Amino acid sequence: xxxDNCFPLAARAxxxxxxxxxxxxxxxxxxxxxxxxxxxxxxxxxxxASIAAATAAILGESASSREALTYxxxxxxxxxxxxxxxxxxxxxxxxxxxNILITxxxxxxxxxxxxxxxxxxxxxxxxxxxxxxxxQAFRLYNAELAxxxxxxxxxxxxxxxxxxxxxxxxxxxxxxxxxxxGLSLPLENRQAIVELCARFGVxxxxxxxxxxxxxxxxxxxxxxxxxxxxxxxxGVIYLSTLSKxxxxxxxxxxxxxxxxxxxxxxxxxxxxxxHGTTLAQMIAAQLAESVMATQLDGVRAAYRERRxxxxxxxxxxxxxxxxWSKPTGGMFVWLTFPATMDxxxxxxxxxxxxxxxxxxxxxxxxxxxxxxxxxxxxxGSIASIEEGMVxxxxxxxxxxxxxxxxxxxxx
Amino acid sequence: xxxDNCFPLAARAxxxxxxxxxxxxxxxxxxxxxxxxxxxxxxxxxxxASIAAATAAILGESASSREALTYxxxxxxxxxxxxxxxxxxxxxxxxxxxNILITxxxxxxxxxxxxxxxxxxxxxxxxxxxxxxxxQAFRLYNAELAxxxxxxxxxxxxxxxxxxxxxxxxxxxxxxxxxxxGLSLPLENRQAIVELCARFGVxxxxxxxxxxxxxxxxxxxxxxxxxxxxxxxxGVIYLSTLSKxxxxxxxxxxxxxxxxxxxxxxxxxxxxxxHGTTLAQMIAAQLAESVMATQLDGVRAAYRERRxxxxxxxxxxxxxxxxWSKPTGGMFVWLTFPATMDxxxxxxxxxxxxxxxxxxxxxxxxxxxxxxxxxxxxxGSIASIEEGMVxxxxxxxxxxxxxxxxxxxxx
Numbered sequence: 001x002x003x004d005n006c007f008p009l010a011a012r013a014x015x016x017x018x019x020x021x022x023x024x025x026x027x028x029x030x031x032x033x034x035x036x037x038x039x040x041x042x043x044x045x046x047x048x049a050s051i052a053a054a055t056a057a058i059l060g061e062s063a064s065s066r067e068a069l070t071y072x073x074x075x076x077x078x079x080x081x082x083x084x085x086x087x088x089x090x091x092x093x094x095x096x097x098x099n100i101l102i103t104x105x106x107x108x109x110x111x112x113x114x115x116x117x118x119x120x121x122x123x124x125x126x127x128x129x130x131x132x133x134x135x136q137a138f139r140l141y142n143a144e145l146a147x148x149x150x151x152x153x154x155x156x157x158x159x160x161x162x163x164x165x166x167x168x169x170x171x172x173x174x175x176x177x178x179x180x181x182g183l184s185l186p187l188e189n190r191q192a193i194v195e196l197c198a199r200f201g202v203x204x205x206x207x208x209x210x211x212x213x214x215x216x217x218x219x220x221x222x223x224x225x226x227x228x229x230x231x232x233x234x235g236v237i238y239l240s241t242l243s244k245x246x247x248x249x250x251x252x253x254x255x256x257x258x259x260x261x262x263x264x265x266x267x268x269x270x271x272x273x274x275h276g277t278t279l280a281q282m283i284a285a286q287l288a289e290s291v292m293a294t295q296l297d298g299v300r301a302a303y304r305e306r307r308x309x310x311x312x313x314x315x316x317x318x319x320x321x322x323x324w325s326k327p328t329g330g331m332f333v334w335l336t337f338p339a340t341m342d343x344x345x346x347x348x349x350x351x352x353x354x355x356x357x358x359x360x361x362x363x364x365x366x367x368x369x370x371x372x373x374x375x376x377x378x379x380g381s382i383a384s385i386e387e388g389m390v391x392x393x394x395x396x397x398x399x400x401x402x403x404x405x406x407x408x409x410x411x
Numbered sequence: 412x413x414x415d416n417c418f419p420l421a422a423r424a425x426x427x428x429x430x431x432x433x434x435x436x437x438x439x440x441x442x443x444x445x446x447x448x449x450x451x452x453x454x455x456x457x458x459x460a461s462i463a464a465a466t467a468a469i470l471g472e473s474a475s476s477r478e479a480l481t482y483x484x485x486x487x488x489x490x491x492x493x494x495x496x497x498x499x500x501x502x503x504x505x506x507x508x509x510n511i512l513i514t515x516x517x518x519x520x521x522x523x524x525x526x527x528x529x530x531x532x533x534x535x536x537x538x539x540x541x542x543x544x545x546x547q548a549f550r551l552y553n554a555e556l557a558x559x560x561x562x563x564x565x566x567x568x569x570x571x572x573x574x575x576x577x578x579x580x581x582x583x584x585x586x587x588x589x590x591x592x593g594l595s596l597p598l599e600n601r602q603a604i605v606e607l608c609a610r611f612g613v614x615x616x617x618x619x620x621x622x623x624x625x626x627x628x629x630x631x632x633x634x635x636x637x638x639x640x641x642x643x644x645x646g647v648i649y650l651s652t653l654s655k656x657x658x659x660x661x662x663x664x665x666x667x668x669x670x671x672x673x674x675x676x677x678x679x680x681x682x683x684x685x686h687g688t689t690l691a692q693m694i695a696a697q698l699a700e701s702v703m704a705t706q707l708d709g710v711r712a713a714y715r716e717r718r719x720x721x722x723x724x725x726x727x728x729x730x731x732x733x734x735w736s737k738p739t740g741g742m743f744v745w746l747t748f749p750a751t752m753d754x755x756x757x758x759x760x761x762x763x764x765x766x767x768x769x770x771x772x773x774x775x776x777x778x779x780x781x782x783x784x785x786x787x788x789x790x791g792s793i794a795s796i797e798e799g800m801v802x803x804x805x806x807x808x809x810x811x812x813x814x815x816x817x818x819x820x821x822x
Contacts, residue, residue: 007614007648007672008580010530010552016678022485043477051480052470059463066454069462069658074433104515104684111683119421136682141421169419203418237418247480249689261418267427271547272522273515277688278660 015140020362021132028356034388036375037356039179039331045299046247047291054286058279072278074270076102076254080285084240084254087288091211093225094233095256101265102276106209106253109239110137112268113205116261117169118143125163125171127155129334129363129372131179131207134172143169145365150181152325154189157196164200170237171202176219177210177330180363180374184328187220194226198235208240212296214329215304224256234258242284244331245295251276252284303331303378306385310377313389319396331378334360337371341399344370349395355388426551431773432543439767445799447786448767450590450742456710457658458702465697469690479690485681487513487665488689491696495651495665498699502622504636505644506667512676513687517620517664520650521548523679524616527672528580529554536574536582538566540745540774540783542590542618545583554580556776561592563736565600568607575611581648582613587630588621588741591774591785595739598631605637609646619651623707625740626715635667645669653695655742656706662687663695714742714789717796721788724800730807742789745771748782752810755781760806766799 021037028035059065075081081097088095103109110133118124118141126134128147138145146163149156155173164171173193175185185193197204206223221229224236241253257265269275310333314324321338335357337343343359350356360372377385432448439446470476486492492508499506514520521544529535529552537545539558549556557574560567566584575582584604586596596604608615617634635647652664668676680686721744725735732749746768748754754770761767771783788796 007528007646007669009672009675010526010528010533012530013527013675016675016682018674018678019681022681038482040482043481046477046480048470048476048480052467052476055466055470056463059459059466065459065463066457067660069457069459069660070454071449071451071659104687107682108684115421116424117418117421119423122421133682133685140682235418248482249478249480251684251686251688258418261420264420264424264427267429270430270433271427271518271544271551272683273519273662274544275662276515277662277691279691280688 012140012142015142019132019136021358024356024358027351030354033354033356034380034384034391035356036377036379036388037358038379039376040379041244041248041299041331042302042379045302047287047295050287050291051247051283054283055279058282058286064282068279068282070278072275072281074266074275076100076276077278077281077285080252080281080288081254083285083288087292088238088256092221093238094228095238099256099259099262101255101257101262101269102281103239103253103255103269104251104273104276105243105248106207106239106241107133107137108272109253109255110134110207111140112255112265112272113237113239114138114141114143115268116264119169122169123167125160125168125202126365127173127178128365129180129360129369130172130365131174132362134207135363135365138172147365150178150183150185152183154185155193157189157192160193160196164196164202168202170205171197172205172207173223174207174209175223176208177213177327177332179210179330180332180358180360181334182325182327182330182332183334184219190220190223190226194223194230194232198227198230198232204236206236206238208238209244210330211240212245213299213303213331215300215307216328219329237261242288245292245299246284246287250280250284252280305382306377306380307333309382309385310375310389313386317389317393317396319393331376333375333377335373335375337373339371341371343373346373346395346399349398350392352398353391353395355391355395357392423551423553426553430543430547432769435767435769438762441765444765444767445791445795445802446767447788447790447799448769449790450787451790452655452659452710452742453713453790456713458698458706461698461702462658462694465694466690469693469697475693479693481689483686483689483692485677485686487511487687488692488696491663491692491699492665494696494699498703499649499667503632504649505639506649510667510670510673512666512668512673512680513692514650514664514666514680515662515684515687516654516659517618517650517652518544518548520664520666521545521618522551523666523676523683524648524650525549525552525554526679527675530580533580534578536571536579536613537776538584538589539776540591540771540780541583541776542585543773545618546774546776549583558776561589561594561596563594565596566604568600568603571604572607575607575613579613581616582608583616583618584634585618585620586634587619588624588738588743590621590741591743591769591771592745593736593738593741593743594745595630601631601634601637605634605641605643609638609641609643615647617647617649619649621655621741622651623656624710624714624742626711626718627739630740648672653699656703656710657695657698661691661695663691717788717791717793718744720793720796721786721800724797728800728804728807730804742787744786744788746784746786748784750782752782754784757784757806757810760809761803763809764802764806766802766806768803
């Protein structure tokens with residue numbers, strides 16, 4: 001009897017696809033490989049000593065060690081929820097710890113939102129391109145995805161209005177230093193988005209995973225705050241994570257949602273995995289405020305230099321027809337090659353040269369963007385960025401000289 | 412604009428209901444309350460010193476601290492998967508680490524199985540009663556639940572055959588020291604179940620959360636092992652957790668599934684939350700084998716005494732018409748009152764007397780079992796068990812004397 005006979009799968013199992021980024025992760029572990037593929041913060045910048053000290057204190061004391069190791073509330077560890085609310089309020093919002101649910105990273109936040117909001121076939125508006133993890137979560141619930149172009153000046157408001165007029169369950173946006181483009185929405189664009197969404201009654205899911213990684217000035221107010229000023233805070237779900245600023249291994253994300261939805265989210269958390277790792281939440285609670293200022297100073301300084309090195313290297317490469325984003329924060333630079341170029345094909349040469357990036361098609365709801373690519377500048381040293389960019393130039397030369405020699409086998 | 416207008420929820424959101432056990436958890440925190448309601452192991456028995464030492468070692472060394480705090484594989488931390496496979500093999504099975512996915516407790520394992528196997532309206536067979544967390548997960552995907560009676564002699568095979576003949580996507584079983592009844596399936600019954608399921612081509616989901624908590628002799632082989640001997644190992648998904656033997660706060664569960672299904676589970680894990688907390692998985696990997704023997708000695712000795720104390724106290728109470736299970740392992744005793752009694756009504760008196768239990772209806776797919784109740788004997792001391800049982804007797808007396816005085820407000 002075959003396996004499929006033993007386990008007939010639900011229809012939705014067919015909606016799961018292997019991730020191209022995940023496959024790249026395996027290649028990234030090859031010795032000598034320089035990877036710009038992962039969206040990974042640099043472990044050398046994690047506050048490891050503080051985490052070790054917090055953990056020792058938690059586990060060294062009887063009452064806190066019991067709390068760390070036993071079952072906890074589905075909402076999450078209250079002191080952590082309180083700290084996260086304070087962080088949001090210090091960032092100009094008005095968050096209430098009672099409306100915060102702790103999730104296993106921002107990915108679980110996206111998955112929960114998809115579970116609770118998406119019926120099969122409902123329309124969801126995203127940017128073109130958008131975060132691949134959001135696409136995965138929304139596709140699993142059979143959303144019909146509509147994409148809106150975004151550039152340095154923000155979302156295309158004409159397209160937005162047309163899509164909102166066509167109706168949508170929600171719009172998903174990463175307003176600051178978006179994955180994969182590194183682009184941010186200017187203030188006036190945010191205001192226009194909040195107004196348009198209010199006019200059409202379409203709620204906003206605001207993903208702020210990168211907001212704290214700012215390398216120039218402070219970013220404009222969040223959509224949540226702008227909506228509040230517009231009397232419509234109840235029309236925004238806000239999600240974020242400590243993964244980029246503290247450490248992803250702790251899997252600490254959160255969702256701030258209006259009361260009614262928050263109650264459903266808590267029940268869903270319980271049905272999904274009861275609650276997150278208590279020890280990790282207690283560590284995060286001790287660190288979220290205490291080390292945040294020094295952590296931010298450290299990662300901002302390091303990533304700013306790396307971004308500068310990558311942008312300078314791109315300039316130096318002088319690839320004809322190549323355009324790239326100039327992010328003022330976050331972890332990513334977005335490349336747009338001439339329309340005829342295939343980034344998946346470039347990747348086969350890049351692998352030969354021991355350098356990795358993510359071809360951009362995976363970030364597009366309609367699988368467009370064959371000529372685009374995402375580079376992460378956060379993970380490695382300046383020297384490895386410079387060396388990796390030289391290798392990328394060699395790969396491009398090879399592709400240019402023998403455009404049909406390789407099939408796009410890694411696409 | 413109301414919240415519901417802002418966030419129209421998906422149809423499946425209506426399938427989420429607040430958990431009665433969760434509500435009891437809040438009452439359990441009242442000072443002076445003795446709770447037999449939670450399915451909670453005793454934190455005093457956690458291997459806290461070993462966990463603290465393992466954590467200090469992991470975070471004190473550069474390479475392992477980086478691994479603990481950065482992104483990890485969706486399958487889970489390989490040394491943990493290897494340890495869990497070895498634990499299973501020491502228990503008479505033939506498990507392969509490559510087919511193990513680490514989940515956030517057994518609850519996430521159940522939720523993933525529901526996601527991948529249940530289309531709306533498909534039939535799923537469970538026992539009557541069964542684990543409430545499984546009911547929650549299966550209901551969220553709109554399964555049609557069929558229940559089979561179980562007693563000391565095992566599943567009712569006649570009912571099983573009828574339900575299998577009617578067709579089912581899978582059958583969910585907790586063969587050892589089941590939650591909520593404490594009952595186990597005898598060997599011959601297991602063999603008959605495996606043969607019947609093979610004959611009808613219905614796969615088995617085997618939940619072994621309590622198997623290691625055995626207080627008499629070793630339990631019979633698992634359904635997975637019996638199926639393998641029957642040439643049908645591919646017809647069983649096996650899931651378990653370290654929550655009951657090591658510590659639930661680490662949220663370490665796992666699923667062993669056949670190759671094809673395992674691949675889908677890994678993709679689902681990635682879409683759901685990328686991966687579990689790396690630090691917790693590394694701690695669990697260090698402990699899963701090293702402290703298992705001493706942990707088992709400790710928890711078995713303690714819980715055996717507490718079970719004995721609860722059974723003796725039940726005998727002493729002498730409530731007319733009350734029957735109860737005599738579990739040889741696990742954490743629960745199951746009470747069956749005369750058919751006319753309402754356990755939810757008893758609970759209102761019990762709360763007055765400062766003692767808690769879970770009325771049994773929540774564990775029934777068809778909301779039957781109004782006259783049943785689950786008591787957990789694992790969480791407290793012998794003295795608190797004896798005192799709690801006296802209080803339960805007083806509550807029963809009160810109910811008996813004034814049967815209509817209270818509405819079943821806590822049902």
